Amino acid sequence: MGSFQRPRGTRDLLPGTMQRREAYLRTVRALMHGAGYGEVLTPTFEHLELFEAKSGAGIRDELYAFDDKSGRKLTLRPELTAAVMRAYLEEMTHLPKPLKLYYIANCFRYERPQAGRYREFWQIGAELLGADPLLGDVETIALAWRCLQAAGVETLHVRLGHLGLVRGLLAEGKVEQPEPVLRLLDKGDRQGLQEHLLTIGADEVAAPLLDLLAARSAPSQEQLQLATELSQSHPSILPTVGHLQRLLALLHHANVPSIHLDLAIARGFDYYTGMVFEVDVPTLGAEKQVCGGGAYDLLEAFGGVSTPTTGFAIGIDRMLLAQEQTRGAPAPLEALDVLVVPLAPQAIPLAWQLVTKVRDTTALSVEVELAGRNLGKALKYADARATTVVVIIGEREVAAGEATLRWLSDGTQRSVPIDLVAATLRAGDGSAQAPLP
RNA sequence: GCCGGGGUGGGGUAGUGGUUAUCCUAGGGGACUGUGGAUCCCUCGACCCGGGUUCAACUCCCGGUCCCGGCCCCA
CATH class of the missing domain: 3.30.930.10 (Bira Bifunctional Protein; Domain 2)
Structure with a gap:
């Protein structure tokens, strides 16, 4: 204190x-x-x-x-x-x-x-x-x-x-x-x-x-x-x-x-x-x-x-x-809908483009991983924030023009063309929805 | 303003007139430079404040402060 x-x-x-x-x-x-x-x-x-x-x-x-x-x-x-x-x-x-x-x-x-x-x-x-x-x-x-x-x-x-x-x-x-x-x-x-x-x-x-x-x-x-x-x-x-x-x-x-x-x-x-x-x-x-x-x-x-x-x-x-x-008492922090994790230097610009687009076109709460953590740590952080979806962009994704979306509730993953990520998240796909507090 | 019960890391706790102040959890880091919730290790971090008693006080006493419950009040 x-x-x-x-x-x-x-x-x-x-x-x-x-x-x-x-x-x-x-x-x-x-x-x-x-x-x-x-x-x-x-x-x-x-x-x-x-x-x-x-x-x-x-x-x-x-x-x-x-x-x-x-x-x-x-x-x-x-x-x-x-x-x-x-x-x-x-x-x-x-x-x-x-x-x-x-x-x-x-x-x-x-x-x-x-x-x-x-x-x-x-x-x-x-x-x-x-x-x-x-x-x-x-x-x-x-x-x-x-x-x-x-x-x-x-x-x-x-x-x-x-x-x-x-x-x-x-x-x-x-x-x-x-x-x-x-x-x-x-x-x-x-x-x-x-x-x-x-x-x-x-x-x-x-x-x-x-x-x-x-x-x-x-x-x-x-x-x-x-x-x-x-x-x-x-x-x-x-x-x-x-x-x-x-x-x-x-x-x-x-x-x-x-x-x-x-x-x-x-x-x-x-x-x-x-x-x-x-x-x-x-x-x-x-x-x-x-x-x-x-x-x-x-x-x-x-x-x-x-x-x-x-x-x-x-x-x-x-x-x-x-x-x-x-x-019951509220949790101290708000839940996070989406965390975007760039895994390679060349993924960082893409991550910011993506997060900007999601913020512009949806009401979801979206963060870019800001601590420079590796994927394991980033997932752990996402879990602690009660995050719904983690968007992973690494070398493989950059090369393919895709992003990997991982739903934390059941661990399912999908590759989505980078241009369609915002729409996919907005559609919710049944899970990217902020629960009521 | 009054009465009562409390105060040990951020949260929850153990403990004692002389200890390296316990454990859990949370935070940071590592095992683990592309896959979380597990495990292990490391690390950060506390005796509410002031005075008194004492060789020695986190521990006992007094005062204050803050929290909790109640009285008064409640526009």
């Missing part, structure tokens, strides 16, 4: 890992474009005030914040939603609504690293501005579900809630500060909630809130039933109950299966206004949440015109960890 280590909480991604990751991200990009979303990329750093405006000054010690040379207060972005909203207000307000944006980007948080939690991590996210609240909710959850499914992870638990319920009840109960209640609900701290409601004198809504909490893991239909019953004595939550009923029905048609209602989910920030959802991979351990999202409105707080927005963010790193649990 050299003298230097990577900074704490960061990772080096090697070729095999990158190949798998890029395959997933390619799929995600295709899904996003297929749903009409356009990709955006915002700066890696922003003004500190942007994130303080979104999440409060308390997040400051979790940020990579710094002063630049002119004394500006900046920070590496801890997430993308605030930045995308900022960019929308700065450059995109005139675009037709609904506006659909997505991003794939790295974020930075100064937190204690754990399994699945890094100081530099990557997110896939989408934001939908100006849609009808119900239809926007369907669209957002359905899209998140498609992106999650594309990773081939076996068990995904989706939990869906709606802040209208609890906020409605709290408003009826004249509770001035809903945040502590939301937090206790989200944590599932029944006793703490009970005590807190007693302290603030919110007696009349204590019973329904505790009922919602107690029912959070019950089947969705039972929770809906409970909410419907509550709405008879608490009419302010009637619209929310109807919204959830319609949302669940529509999600069924959007092919999103098995959503578990959890009416106590809170995602404790003010700007969440309606639907909220979270997705877990249970086998990931303590840091098992791979996706979170919901309906929010940040634009007013950012000095713009209030606009209903829904969005989600997926933790790429955690998704890939979950993927490894089913697929």
Whole structure:
């Protein structure tokens, strides 16, 4: 080992890992474009005030914040939603609504690293501005579900809630500060909630809130039933109950299966206004949440015109960890399709002509043997690289205007006229095909 | 910020208050200057860092650091 280590909480991604990751991200990009979303990329750093405006000054010690040379207060972005909203207000307000944006980007948080939690991590996210609240909710959850499914992870638990319920009840109960209640609900701290409601004198809504909490893991239909019953004595939550009923029905048609209602989910920030959802991979351990999202409105707080927005963010790193649990860890290097081995000095020009032609006319990965090894060593190297075909060009081949193609899987060989090698490789002949990682 | 478990070549490991620090694997080379995955040989390469105890520390103690698991937090 050299003298230097990577900074704490960061990772080096090697070729095999990158190949798998890029395959997933390619799929995600295709899904996003297929749903009409356009990709955006915002700066890696922003003004500190942007994130303080979104999440409060308390997040400051979790940020990579710094002063630049002119004394500006900046920070590496801890997430993308605030930045995308900022960019929308700065450059995109005139675009037709609904506006659909997505991003794939790295974020930075100064937190204690754990399994699945890094100081530099990557997110896939989408934001939908100006849609009808119900239809926007369907669209957002359905899209998140498609992106999650594309990773081939076996068990995904989706939990869906709606802040209208609890906020409605709290408003009826004249509770001035809903945040502590939301937090206790989200944590599932029944006793703490009970005590807190007693302290603030919110007696009349204590019973329904505790009922919602107690029912959070019950089947969705039972929770809906409970909410419907509550709405008879608490009419302010009637619209929310109807919204959830319609949302669940529509999600069924959007092919999103098995959503578990959890009416106590809170995602404790003010700007969440309606639907909220979270997705877990249970086998990931303590840091098992791979996706979170919901309906929010940040634009007013950012000095713009209030606009209903829904969005989600997926933790790429955690998704890939979950993927490894089913697929196994990737090999460190990518496999090689073709290795061209010149065995004589006069074969070297031919080898380069050939490799150039194959690169121009096929999607195969092709190398010329670059270490000047003899054939035995070259074959051994090819084997270590999981190569499909070795093209041998020696004195005999040069004289005959041919190349010898050797398939490493079964050792079969064929002589092919040099002009036809690229076509033969492109045709694959059933074997010159890169296996999926 | 807190609690617990760890740290020996690139990966996996053995081991001890005084050794030439073990073995496997991977990398490089050779046996093998036109045929791989085998075998044999050679080679490269390590005790996380700092302080303390000691005649002597990789080993014991303290601190730090990094990794792992968990708490807090999770935008």
